Amino acid sequence: MNYQAHKVASAMSKAGDNSLHEKYSRQVLFAGIGKAGQERLLASRPVIVGCGAIGAAAANLLVRAGVGHLRILDRDFVEPSNLQRQTLFDEADARDALPKAVAAERKLRSINSEIVVEGVVADLNPRNVEELLAGFDIILDGTDNFETRFLVNDFAVKTATPWIYAAAVASYGVTMTIRPGNTPCLACMLAADRSAQGLEDTCDTIGVLAPIVNVIASLEVTEAMKLLARREDSLHGKLVSCDVWGGRFQSLRIERNPECSVCGRHEFAYLEGEAQPHITLCGRDSVQIHERRRTLDLAMLRNRLAPAVQDVRHNEFLLRFRISPYEMTVFADGRAILKGTKDPAVARSLYARYVGA
Numbered sequence: 001m002n003y004q005a006h007k008v009a010s011a012m013s014k015a016g017d018n019s020l021h022e023k024y025s026r027q028v029l030f031a032g033i034g035k036a037g038q039e040r041l042l043a044s045r046p047v048i049v050g051c052g053a054i055g056a057a058a059a060n061l062l063v064r065a066g067v068g069h070l071r072i073l074d075r076d077f078v079e080p081s082n083l084q085r086q087t088l089f090d091e092a093d094a095r096d097a098l099p100k101a102v103a104a105e106r107k108l109r110s111i112n113s114e115i116v117v118e119g120v121v122a123d124l125n126p127r128n129v130e131e132l133l134a135g136f137d138i139i140l141d142g143t144d145n146f147e148t149r150f151l152v153n154d155f156a157v158k159t160a161t162p163w164i165y166a167a168a169v170a171s172y173g174v175t176m177t178i179r180p181g182n183t184p185c186l187a188c189m190l191a192a193d194r195s196a197q198g199l200e201d202t203c204d205t206i207g208v209l210a211p212i213v214n215v216i217a218s219l220e221v222t223e224a225m226k227l228l229a230r231r232e233d234s235l236h237g238k239l240v241s242c243d244v245w246g247g248r249f250q251s252l253r254i255e256r257n258p259e260c261s262v263c264g265r266h267e268f269a270y271l272e273g274e275a276q277p278h279i280t281l282c283g284r285d286s287v288q289i290h291e292r293r294r295t296l297d298l299a300m301l302r303n304r305l306a307p308a309v310q311d312v313r314h315n316e317f318l319l320r321f322r323i324s325p326y327e328m329t330v331f332a333d334g335r336a337i338l339k340g341t342k343d344p345a346v347a348r349s350l351y352a353r354y355v356g357a
């Protein structure tokens with residue numbers, strides 16, 4: 001071995017020995033984390049529900065921080081209009097219409113190969129919530145709708161799992177850490193602060209700026225790091241809101257509602273499926289159908305549909321075609337998203353005609 005090769009080999013073995021120390025050194029130096037905190041992070045299991053703008057930014061931060069096992073759930077695929085703020089995705093992901101969970105997993109693995117990253121293409125609902133969320137230390141909100149948030153809140157309160165609410169629209173965002181038994185839950189918070197619910201499903205109508213998404217995801221992940229490093233003493237315990245355009249920050253202490261049906265009376269209406277409509281409006285000009293649970297052979301479906309519809313494209317995760325003026329995307333689990341209408345009846349009838357009743 002010549003001198004140069006010896007130097008490289010010795011540097012590499014040193015890097016191997018010290019790779020953990022090296023990779024997380026700046027975080028370990030921070031007094032709030034330290035070596036013990038980093039070891040706890042490396043043994044932790046967070047799950048992110050929804051990999052849009054907030055979910056993608058949160059996943060990026062958690063993976064770099066060195067959590068042990070990150071699961072990311074998402075039901076959607078990458079579109080060009082996502083790229084302005086959904087920082088894990090690129091033009092190739094949009095061109096290939098990759099499911100966000102798949103694109104995120106690939107990108108995150110290239111950022112940190114020493115931890116487990118698991119992208120799951122699924123729509124969280126009362127039937128699969130247990131299977132998808134059980135066994136995780138903490139749940140992070142990356143969703144874009146209150147129906148899913150209330151389902152997560154029910155599951156979190158029932159199983160005493162901490163979760164972090166986060167939402168952003170236009171230049172405004174809010175976040176709050178929910179520790180069942182210790183803090184108010186989402187239902188308590190919305191009873192106390194009605195304005196927080198005004199965030200529902202509006203980013204497709206009034207837009208959203210990337211900076212607010214990153215601010216909210218950063219606040220969310222900082223709280224997650226405190227919980228996962230077992231530094232509960234450092235949690236701020238408030239509903240934090242921020243408007244990056246107006247330059248305003250606000251922290252509000254919310255009280256638990258002793259009459260709360262969820263954390264007070266343990267009535268889990270969303271978990272029991274009573275409050276779950278079969279068809280969800282995605283908030284853009286689209287309807288999602290997820291009432292039929294089946295496994296579809298996408299290649300076979302493509303062959304069957306090709307003569308009857310336009311622009312049929314498929315990858316291993318989804319099949320997309322146009323029936324002017326609509327565009328339908330069908331997932332292997334039987335779900336479909338119909339773009340071009342908000343009318344569930346139109347979506348149901350097209351689904352029955354092209355995919356099957």
Ligand SMILES: [Zn+2]
Nearest residue numbers: 185188260263
């Ligand atoms: Zn409550």
